[in-house]
Amino acid sequence: MIAPGMVVVGAGQAGGWAVRTLRDEGYQGPILLCGAELHAPYERPPLSKGLLRGHTPPADLELFSEQSLADLGVAFLPGARVRRLDPAARNLALADGREFAYEKLLLCTGGRALRPALPGAGLPGVRTLRTLDDAQGLGAALQGAGRRLAVIGGGWIGLEVAATARQMGCQVTVVEAxxxxxSRSLASEAAGLIAALHREQGVDILVGEAVAAVEQDSRGLRVLLNSGKALDADIVVLGTGMQPNDELAREAGLACDRGVVVDAHCRSSDPHIFAAGDVAVIEHARAGGRLRLESWQNAQDQGCAAARAMLGLPGEYQPVPLLWSEQYDAMIQICGFVGQAVRTVMRGTLQSGKLLAFGLDAESRVVMAVGLNAGRDFRDARRWVQEHRRLDPDSLRDPRAPLAGAAA
Ligand SMILES: Cc1cc2nc3c(=O)[nH]c(=O)nc-3n(C[C@H](O)[C@H](O)[C@H](O)COP(=O)(O)OP(=O)(O)OC[C@H]3O[C@@H](n4cnc5c(N)ncnc54)[C@H](O)[C@@H]3O)c2cc1C
Incomplete structure (x- = not known):
């Protein structure tokens, strides 16, 4: 039994950055990091890109090795799933029965891939992608020219899997209801460009098509659509979203809303328990409500912010959402609040290989931006979203006019 100190549950990206920040900020007491996976903290973005394709070795994903955690004086327990929290006693229990006391606790339990209540969603050939082990299994299944892949769900992970599989020589269909x-993060104009990008590469994109069931027989899998169409496939991937791992918090009586609700100091409804990363739902003033972010940038920044808050250091965490995606040779970057845009102004074309889409509110203030290979221009766009700047739509639209002129 170690003395009560800081305990972090979940050894992913947010948890890894949190323990590192506790030490960077001078905390000298005991730190315990419990992770359900057998791996030390690693980064997930390559799982649907370079690692899936076999171009990135697993070692390149490592964020903090077991040795670096030991050097930080962090007691890291891999394969240690926390089963129960007792906020009144400030104590937790692992699945193997061990118990630990804590002074402050941080929940960084992320989420798991959602399997929809769809007939056939649990068949062995129907895969999801969340962990290194999932990615290695899927990568092996996609090997072999001409494999037929059906992706259910046209969100970021589904589209990245589609792009990578296409680059591996698979025949790919994406079905989106x-x-x-x-649609959660892009206005329809920008989404149309992403669809065009995939179609150019030979991916069949079906939008407005709901899946009724998946079936399997000796010839393979078959995806049945509500419209009556059917797709034959060797592999089916569910890209149907994520389920936050908030059960521990819910069972302990903390306020939850599809994730652990936290204030601007990453603090939950219990003053000794904090949350960060994909599992945290932020009370967000500018968003006008609650916001849960599923992005690399948020996992890192909120993990660091939560560690500082656990130490009582000042600072509020009210981020402008930011995420990126890589598909084929396109770098797609998105920032801001999609629900607040009343119109979209496009700058550039898909054919030119570089474009920006700006979401403006009723006062022509920029609330979101999407960049496709937009490089430095996206940096300006992101700053304007942060500043909630008023922009001139005509200058924005004209790629020959300097971008800076739109914010003059
Ligand atoms: C395939 C894929 C590709 C992605 N690509 C991008 C991208 O291109 N750009 C981008 O911005 N974002 C991307 N993301 C999102 C980004 O990786 C996540 O937002 C980030 O990993 C979230 O970090 P986290 O620490 O909150 O959660 P996670 O990384 O999920 O870590 C949570 C950890 O907690 C553990 N855990 C859960 N419950 C318990 C328990 N009871 N006890 C102990 N441990 C527990 C889990 O096993 C897991 O290891 C991608 C995600 C995936 C899955």
Whole structure:
């Protein structure tokens, strides 16, 4: 039994950055990091890109090795799933029965891939992608020219898997029930460009098509659509979203809303328990409500912010959402608040290989931006979103006019 100190549950990206920040900020007491996976903290973005394709070795994903955690004086327990929290006693229990006391606790339990309640969603050939082990299994299954892949769900992970599989020589179909791709994070104009990018590469994109069931027989898998169409496939990937791992918090009586609700100091409804990363739901003033972010940038920044808050250091965490995606040779970057845009102004074309889409509110203030290979221009766009700047739509639209002029 170690003396009560800081305990972090979840050894992913947010948890890894949190323990590192506790030490960077001078905390000298005991730190315990419990991770359900057998791996030390690693980064997930390559799972649907270079690692899936076999171009990035697993070692390159490592964020903090077991040795570096030991050097930081962090007691790291891999394969240690926390089963129960007792906030009144400030104590937790692992699945193997061990118990630990804590002074402050940070929940960085992320999420798991969601399997929809769809007939056949649990068949062995129907895969999801969240962990290194999932990615290695899927990568092996995609090997072999001409494999037929059906991706259910046209969100970021589904589209990245589609792009990578296409680059591996697979025949790929993406089925999305909503009228456009990535509808939670993109306006329909920008989503149309992403669909065009995939179609150019030979991916069949079906939008507005709901899946009724998946079936399997000796010839392979078959995806049945509500419209009556059917797709034959060797592999089916569910890109149907993520389920936050908030059960521990819910069972302990903390306020939850599809994730652990935290204030601007990453603090939950219990003053000794904090949350960060994909599992945390932020009370967000500018978003006008609660916001849960699923992005690399947020996992790192909020992990660091939560560690500082656990130490009582000042600072509020109210981020402007930011995420990126890589598909084929396109770098797609998105920032801001999609729900607040009343119109979209496009600058550039897909054919030119570089474009920006700006989401403006009713007062022509920029609330979100999407960049495709936009490089430095996206940096300006991101700053303007942060500043909530008023922009001139005509200058924005004209790629020959200097971008800076739109914010004059
Ligand atoms: C395939 C893929 C590709 C991605 N690509 C991008 C990208 O291109 N750009 C981008 O911005 N974002 C991307 N993301 C999102 C980004 O990786 C996540 O937002 C980030 O990993 C979240 O970090 P986290 O620490 O909150 O959660 P996670 O990384 O999920 O870590 C949570 C950890 O907690 C553990 N855990 C859960 N419950 C318990 C428990 N009870 N006890 C102990 N441990 C527990 C889990 O096993 C897991 O290891 C991608 C995600 C995936 C899955």
């Amino acid at each position: 909503a009228p456009s791709l990535c």
